[in-house]
Amino acid sequence: MCLAIPGKIITMLSDADPAFRSGKVSFGGINREVNLSLVPDAKVGDYVLVHVGAAISQIDEDEAQITLDYLRQIGELEELE
Amino acid sequence: MKHLTEYRDPHLVEQYATEIRHLATRPWNIMEVCGGQTHSLVKNGILQLLPPEVNMVHGPGCPVCVTPLHMIDKAIWLAEQPNMILCSFGDMLRVPGSRKSLLEAKAAGADVRILYSPLEAVKVAKDNPNKEVVFFAVGFETTAPANGMSVLHAHQLGVKNYSILTSHVLVPPAIEAVMNDPEARINAFLAAGHVCTIMGIDEYFPIAEQYKIPIVVTGFEPVDLLQGILMAVRQLEKGEHRVENQYSRVVRPGGNPAARNIIDRAFQVTDREWRGIGTIPMSGWELNDDLSGYDANRKFNVPQEKAPESTECIAGQVLKGIKKPFDCPQFGKKCTPSNPLGAPMVSSEGACAAYYYMRFEN
Ligand code: SF4
Numbered sequence A: 001m002c003l004a005i006p007g008k009i010i011t012m013l014s015d016a017d018p019a020f021r022s023g024k025v026s027f028g029g030i031n032r033e034v035n036l037s038l039v040p041d042a043k044v045g046d047y048v049l050v051h052v053g054a055a056i057s058q059i060d061e062d063e064a065q066i067t068l069d070y071l072r073q074i075g076e077l078e079e080l081e
Numbered sequence B: 001m002k003h004l005t006e007y008r009d010p011h012l013v014e015q016y017a018t019e020i021r022h023l024a025t026r027p028w029n030i031m032e033v034c035g036g037q038t039h040s041l042v043k044n045g046i047l048q049l050l051p052p053e054v055n056m057v058h059g060p061g062c063p064v065c066v067t068p069l070h071m072i073d074k075a076i077w078l079a080e081q082p083n084m085i086l087c088s089f090g091d092m093l094r095v096p097g098s099r100k101s102l103l104e105a106k107a108a109g110a111d112v113r114i115l116y117s118p119l120e121a122v123k124v125a126k127d128n129p130n131k132e133v134v135f136f137a138v139g140f141e142t143t144a145p146a147n148g149m150s151v152l153h154a155h156q157l158g159v160k161n162y163s164i165l166t167s168h169v170l171v172p173p174a175i176e177a178v179m180n181d182p183e184a185r186i187n188a189f190l191a192a193g194h195v196c197t198i199m200g201i202d203e204y205f206p207i208a209e210q211y212k213i214p215i216v217v218t219g220f221e222p223v224d225l226l227q228g229i230l231m232a233v234r235q236l237e238k239g240e241h242r243v244e245n246q247y248s249r250v251v252r253p254g255g256n257p258a259a260r261n262i263i264d265r266a267f268q269v270t271d272r273e274w275r276g277i278g279t280i281p282m283s284g285w286e287l288n289d290d291l292s293g294y295d296a297n298r299k300f301n302v303p304q305e306k307a308p309e310s311t312e313c314i315a316g317q318v319l320k321g322i323k324k325p326f327d328c329p330q331f332g333k334k335c336t337p338s339n340p341l342g343a344p345m346v347s348s349e350g351a352c353a354a355y356y357y358m359r360f361e362n
Helices: A061-068 A070-080 B010-023 B035-043 B069-079 B102-107 B118-127 B144-157 B171-180 B193-199 B202-211 B222-238 B257-266 B289-294 B315-319 B351-361
Strands: A005-014 A022-027 A030-035 A047-051 A054-058 B028-034 B054-061 B084-088 B111-114 B132-139 B162-169 B188-192 B215-218 B243-245 B267-274 B278-287
Touching: A005 A030, A022 A047, A030 A047, A030 A054, A047 B193, A054 B144, A054 B193, A061 A070, A061 B222, A070 B010, B010 B222, B028 B035, B028 B171, B028 B193, B028 B222, B035 B054, B035 B188, B035 B222, B035 B351, B054 B171, B054 B222, B054 B315, B069 B084, B069 B102, B069 B132, B069 B162, B084 B118, B102 B111, B118 B132, B118 B144, B118 B162, B132 B144, B144 B162, B144 B257, B144 B289, B162 B267, B162 B289, B171 B188, B171 B202, B171 B278, B188 B193, B188 B222, B193 B215, B193 B257, B202 B215, B202 B243, B215 B222, B257 B267, B278 B289, B315 B351
Parallel strands: B028 B054, B028 B188, B084 B111, B084 B132, B132 B162, B188 B215, B215 B243
Antiparallel strands: A005 A022, A005 A047, A022 A030, A047 A054, B162 B278, B267 B278
């Protein structure tokens, strides 16, 4: 139930009223309508994390890369110490 | 798929496991609070990759597991009222109440519907103006924005036949309850990444300081979990106790301001009973007084009876990490996922169900 999964915004549906801002989000090819009111800056092409029908965060691509490089970074830091 | 495959890379997973084995020199008990993380640790075989020094203890962060028996009974009572549609997340249906489950009520003719989102429940209410529609709103901070938003949407749209049965719980008071229990010996916490996505990380600084424990905000994929465990072990081995954020691609330090705004408009803090644990002060949310017309409990005058818990189920000790599911005499005997005695055996996020899966189906 607490599952939240990343998906890519493929179209915006309506944003006349900010509370009902929504779009179609693709989860590996499966598309779902998602409320986007909690990620006001997200646009088509962005990745968002979706939980029970609402996007709760926009995924930060730079931070995503930093996470993936973490082991290498700490390795380097330990060599410097 | 992007943002999933990278964090499941077996090569990276192995590198992390090696690094943790290399670092851990003393025994450490690390609690992952969130049931989603318990599920991922078991499903991805991460527990088997860890050295014997690192003991993962599974915390109380499964909303299905901690929803009290009398709340299930209330949902069933509501479902059985005439002209009523009771909507719920799917995993609440099989949780046994004191007499039956929602699924059994449904089989007996009650209109119980499984929905993916509370926002869909508002639509059900709009489409059925002659019926009352109640959404069984359980969950932690992660789920609160969508549940609160459903009420605010109904309010804005003038949908009067919609209400929610609220059983919302909060993570920081649960961490404190675990730390205050003399039997629970936890050295570090992995904080639930999706909870922090909403709330941010500020509320964990005083806890890390007071109890001198590392708290690492962690994601849910194998690489996330191993990285979170590695960060915790590094701190423990160095004698540090800081709040760190492993899940920075999703969690901003201040959380999600739009989501927190919805929560502030919809909810107020209240004492909450946790199944198997008891009442924890100021550990949950209920609807704000000015939205009481959307509170099913108040709207329908639901009976407030309390039923006794099963004496055979040791869920309380499992949820606080004092006992493992294998320690329960009923585990895999009288209690199985198809015939659960307690809630942790029902939800796939419950520790007992996760261990059952690990022992019998892997
Ligand atoms: S195995 Fe079943 S009876 Fe034992 S603690 Fe878990 S849910 Fe309760």
